[in-house]
Amino acid sequence: DSGVTQTPKHLITATGQRVTLRCSPRSGDLSVYWYQQSLDQGLQFLIHYYNGEERAKGNILERFSAQQFPDLHSELNLSSLELGDSALYFCASSVWRGELFFGEGSRLTVL
Amino acid sequence: AQKVTQAQTEISVVEKEDVTLDCVYETRDTTYYLFWYKQPPSGELVFLIRRNSFDEQNEISGRYSWNFQKSTSSFNFTITASQVVDSAVYFCALSEASRGTYKYIFGTGTRLKVLA
Numbered sequence: 001d002s003g004v005t006q007t008p009k010h011l012i013t014a015t016g017q018r019v020t021l022r023c024s025p026r027s028g029d030l031s032v033y034w035y036q037q038s039l040d041q042g043l044q045f046l047i048h049y050y051n052g053e054e055r056a057k058g059n060i061l062e063r064f065s066a067q068q069f070p071d072l073h074s075e076l077n078l079s080s081l082e083l084g085d086s087a088l089y090f091c092a093s094s095v096w097r098g099e100l101f102f103g104e105g106s107r108l109t110v111l
Numbered sequence: 112a113q114k115v116t117q118a119q120t121e122i123s124v125v126e127k128e129d130v131t132l133d134c135v136y137e138t139r140d141t142t143y144y145l146f147w148y149k150q151p152p153s154g155e156l157v158f159l160i161r162r163n164s165f166d167e168q169n170e171i172s173g174r175y176s177w178n179f180q181k182s183t184s185s186f187n188f189t190i191t192a193s194q195v196v197d198s199a200v201y202f203c204a205l206s207e208a209s210r211g212t213y214k215y216i217f218g219t220g221t222r223l224k225v226l227a
Contacts, residue, residue, distance in 0.1 A: 002155075042202070043156075043217040045215070048214075055212040056212045088154060097213045099144075100215055102157075104154070105155065
């Protein structure tokens with residue numbers, strides 16, 4: 001158990017819909033990272049938050065947005081979903097420049 | 112330019128064989144960190160090791176060992192006497208400074224299949 005909690009674990013939805021993925025970091029970790037892993041693909045960095053502030057953006061589509069709340073949990077919002085958005089979405093937390101601890105992921109299926 | 116290269120896409124070995132997973136990285140930082148993660152078929156990503164750029168000592172943890180060589184920018188991972196449970200995708204990653212924050216760059220992974 002990494003200590004990072006992601007919900008939901010599985011999500012099936014239709015094209016055009018909007019979903020929200022939630023992440024609770026490990027206790028004490030201020031950094032939250034979001035990654036996307038499509039089928040048999042590597043990890044694509046989406047966005048990084050540190051103590052509520054956005055610190056870096058990766059290959060995140062404009063249809064996607066995220067935020068980190070004062071209690072440090074984070075949400076990734078995916079809208080106008082397309083078939084190609086089907087993927088495993090990981091959240092990871094860390095202390096500043098420490099190792100990333102990943103949640104179990106949220107598997108999104110867009111039909 | 113790719114910063115972390117795992118040239119081996121897939122490796123198959125027979126149980127009890129030793130296997131080495133290669134990782135080559137590229138960075139301009141003098142201070143950086145390297146990591147290995149394991150992703151078993153169940154899908155979660157498990158942290159295995161973190162190494163900083165000033166510590167070139169090899170590390171051994173049970174059947175796992177890591178060889179860090181700055182001269183060749185490599186951070187290779189060896190599993191001794193492999194077991195079926197070692198079957199997974201293994202990712203190498205690099206953390207480097209970037210515009211006031213730290214980026215974690217992952218390689219494309221090496222899928223290891225250990226056959227009974």
